[in-house]
Amino acid sequence: MNRQIRRKVIIILTPVLASALLLAVWETWVRVKDVKEYLLPTPSAVLTALIDDPGRYAEGARLSLQAALGGLLLASLGAFILAVAMAHSRALERALYPPALALKVTPVVAVAPLFTIWFGFGLAPKVLIAAMITFFPMLVNSVVGLRSIDPRAHDFMRTINASPWQIFWRLRVPSSLPYVFAGLRISVPLSLIGAVVAEFLSGSAGMGQIILIANGDFDTPALFGAIFVLAALGIVLTSSVALVERRVLFWHHSSVSL
């Protein structure tokens, strides 16, 4: 027990201490070298900026998070449904791969203005950009996941005449979950970036707007404040996915073979 707690403390403390060390080095370096604040602020200046107006960052984080999670949800659902089709047909997979790849290499900055035109103002284009940026990893992982069934289990289910529907729900879907979660771990930070870039380009409220305004005002502490908030969001979201994953996939990695 004691030992387990000590282990957990170490696991949590290591990254915290490492980050603290990094910030300390940064602070010292900026002070010693006397780097101008508009080029690189000290971490303490960044913290001051955050503490000065926490409500603004909280509201920005809320809006960006909303768009990111909406996009992630949309992309995950869409990708999974398309993946079901692609996992059942190699021809369909080959046919749909180039357009999917084209979508992937399309820079958001190129299409963000078009999205505003096509999908109006407000949340919709932000959600769609977050979805566009996360669609490809979710698709690829879902296809691989849906394909990665244990052939012995599949054989067994076929011998007892399980229907394709039963095989899908009872074998394919659970088998795909480890891959879907791996895709989520990649996509969570991407969706945040998508939402922020959309806000940055359209000037609509959220972390992206905070960055935009900070940039225009040479307010580098506020800019880094926004980056810190985004990093925190990214870490929290990724950890949450990892936590859910450990619950849902208890049978996967974590399980110990006796």
Next chain:
Amino acid sequence: MNRQIRRKVIIILTPVLASALLLAVWETWVRVKDVKEYLLPTPSAVLTALIDDPGRYAEGARLSLQAALGGLLLASLGAFILAVAMAHSRALERALYPPALALKVTPVVAVAPLFTIWFGFGLAPKVLIAAMITFFPMLVNSVVGLRSIDPRAHDFMRTINASPWQIFWRLRVPSSLPYVFAGLRISVPLSLIGAVVAEFLSGSAGMGQIILIANGDFDTPALFGAIFVLAALGIVLTSSVALVERRVLFWHHSSVSL
């Protein structure tokens, strides 16, 4: 032989035909609905734009490609070297993960101007942005790859007293290659996006500048022309990686167990 050729033809033809079909549907839809060109051009208008000035797109592609590949190379090398350290120490991995994640959730649009200031004009900031965006997937895959050694092979090498250096070069590095290549497949399109976004934000020459100017000129066919070129680059690059991967990793998936 005949059969094999037919198979290959099908593999190549399916995506080509599918893409052609997609373009045909798009062309028809735009024509029937009479969508205005500045909202969504027909594929034929996009092709006309490309044919009108192929030199410009070729030069843009060359510049963006240069930055993307430079960034990819830099990120891959840097990530691999850091991964060697992280693969040998869980504590180091835990310590470095949060800053790496922070880097990942930092939107390029937020730091691109700083990169120009820190690293000057021209190629350097573009390469660094492409590197920044591809660093994280390369790092994660390299760490996992360097860890994924066959424990039996490791045991054997230890019993014949192989040095850590020998184990590293003869076991760890080759074992990591499948993961490194998987990372490359993710990173290749990302590096392109990084270069293009950098060009877009700094207005320096390349596909990003073409997009910027097309947007400013109301020239949606040219904008889509740039997207088409980027998609083609992405597909060619990804296929090249796949080709090299098949050569280098002949022993991995492709090998048939008798």
Next chain:
Amino acid sequence: MISTSQHPNLSTHPAVEVRGLSHRYPVGNKTVAALQGVNLTVNDGEFVAVVGPSGCGKTTLLSIIAGLLPPTDGQVSVLGGDTGSARRSQELGLVTQDPGLLPWLDVASNVRLTLDITGHVDAADERVNELLERVGISHFARYYPGQLSGGMRQRVALARALVHHPRLLLMDEPFGALDEISREEMRFELLKVWEQERTSVVFVTHSIREAVLLADRVVVINGQPGRVTDVVEIDLERPRSESMEEGPRYQSLLADVKGLLVSGNDPSDSLSAVPEDRT
């Protein structure tokens, strides 16, 4: 064969009847012959073991009987119908070396899955418990496959394959992964269940001893492509016991089958065999 499929429950039919069966796998742009002209009958309630060297097509044969693989040539009738109809009437049970349990379901749910899919939902839990009891793992009903040893997983696979009262049990090296002691235990476990249920069994194994100890008849497959080169009747009394292994009859049957195997295996046509010029 098809003409008799109207009477699937008439037990006067043999459980399995294979005539002139051949199978070729596509490999690249060629095909590789796995089985050639195989004939085999498994009578109702009979326990037939299939032995043969690696790569002779044992798994292929079992897959065809299970209806998992359409044969290239020849006729196969299972329980009086074609392979598809046997599968459709859910009269099959399958146990393979790597049993493919669902890792996200516990032991009881894995076994219950068969009943859910075949629609035997009445008193399903009682039936599951009965089977777990019979194969000796009722104490582990709430364990997940990842928490079990290989031997226990095989017991679960056996329970899962038997829980819906199948009329034909197909087993592909079910005990291959076990240590010798667990293996011995499982053999007699299987015999006990079989004697109670009188299921027909096709039992593929690498172990000649196991084949002779368990089966009514041992079918010997040799060559690549595989052919049935011999069939040996095992006239040892039932119930079988461990002590029989020391008996002279067992020893002579063992030697017979062994002889049929070694001589029947032509090393020159198999990669895994030794090259010709070796002395």
Next chain:
Amino acid sequence: MISTSQHPNLSTHPAVEVRGLSHRYPVGNKTVAALQGVNLTVNDGEFVAVVGPSGCGKTTLLSIIAGLLPPTDGQVSVLGGDTGSARRSQELGLVTQDPGLLPWLDVASNVRLTLDITGHVDAADERVNELLERVGISHFARYYPGQLSGGMRQRVALARALVHHPRLLLMDEPFGALDEISREEMRFELLKVWEQERTSVVFVTHSIREAVLLADRVVVINGQPGRVTDVVEIDLERPRSESMEEGPRYQSLLADVKGLLVSGNDPSDSLSAVPEDRT
């Protein structure tokens, strides 16, 4: 033990000497005992087989002898020095069930790797060819592991473990994955090599028959944690042959070892065994 390590080549030392060896694995916040008070001597040039039920600690024992795992308690001397020194003087050869060949190297390069690492680069190619010849796979020198059958891979592993003239060969169920016929072949292959090289051998196996057929002595480990419960001298003449398996001496030795195993295994302390209340 340490005092004798100055004379590593003095073959008057036993190849392996294990005294009072215990090992505990950390599992979560507890430890699990795998071995308890094990004593074992392998004389120079001797072939010792180790048998025991699954989970009794055979692999653990072998890993400790190989110097891959530091023991929790007890003394281990290998070739007159400590385990580390045996490893450092590169006198060990290791073959495991899953041999861990490097898939990106062809057969010859896999075998050569041992010579490259141990620094025996003089006439390395000749030595590699000689070994490939001896284990009967010289025709496949340019094949990659993925293109070989399990049996051929084991032959490569054997060649790789022997190519640098090790003085102690450690084998952990090396033939477990093979079919019975390849297995039989490999056994006699191994004996032939051993008789020529007179390497000392520690051979872990699940198969009691194999142990009796190959070894000078069979060490029986039982229980969890495992202890050496018996040692049986195998006084069959050498060279061994297949026909010995029918002989009465072989049969009685087999029965002896079997008896020692079954009775020595208390099912109540092992998960893979049957729960107590089963009849």
Next chain:
Amino acid sequence: SSSAEDVELADLTFMAGFRAQANLPFVAAYVAQDQGFFADEKLNVSIRHSSGQNEHLKLLLEDEVQFTTGTAAQVLRRRADEIPIKAVALFGQRGDQGFVTRADSGIETPSDFEGRSVGFKAGVVPAELHALLKNVGLSVDDVELRAVGFDPRVFIENAVDVYPVFLDNEPDTIRRAGLDINVIDPQEFGVPTLGLTYLVTEEMLAERRDVIERFLRATLRAVEWIKTHVDEAVAITLTYADGADPEHQRFLLTTDLENAERADGIGRGTLAQWSALTDVLVEFEVLESAVDVASAFDGSLIDALYEDGQIN
């Protein structure tokens, strides 16, 4: 001066041509909204912002947006593409494009550009630069052109000698970063320039003149109000640009006010001004051929709103 009681309530969208900041035509809309001038005209206005990637013009054409802003040069270029948009008010009597140099660099006039590094934004060399250089007998071949992007810190950190700016914006930012600079306004070197306008579509102009008139009246009243309430106007702006620096926004607004000032009333313009700009654009091939300036600008509505320089 207010409209009749029986006019219908009109729903419309105003989209500023860039992000929220204190450009006069933007602030006029913010203030008209905040002070109820839109409501007085029975206008229900939603205010949006563009990323500056021209989507405001596309949305205008789609009638998703009824009013937007754009520079006179932009309007002329779109007209050259036969895109049916029209300016109905001209705020910037001079353009907002200019250049800055370090005070200690000795670069004070365009003649000093020779041999120096000169930045340009957005991928294209602006007509203003061509014209400036030509007026002093130089061309772009005599300078070292460099794409510098949109962040003036690049200039502060000394990477380029001549940096392109929005005159109402970056000079202040740069000075406040502690750098002394020379500001070069092309207009002062004989280059005719014009700034921001309010834009509508031709269709709108033909069919909904009354709405345009009401919009113009409301925003012009706002401009009048802004003149005497600069601080309040900045505060209102900050509700759209939360977190922006009020001092800087104040600079923007006052600069724009100065540049918009004209005796006969803010927002007005003449076709002669537009023709002079057209000539420059044609000369430097920003426009392929002359555009009929009457198709680009219709001052009749705004002219009708003024009487002796006062809004009626």
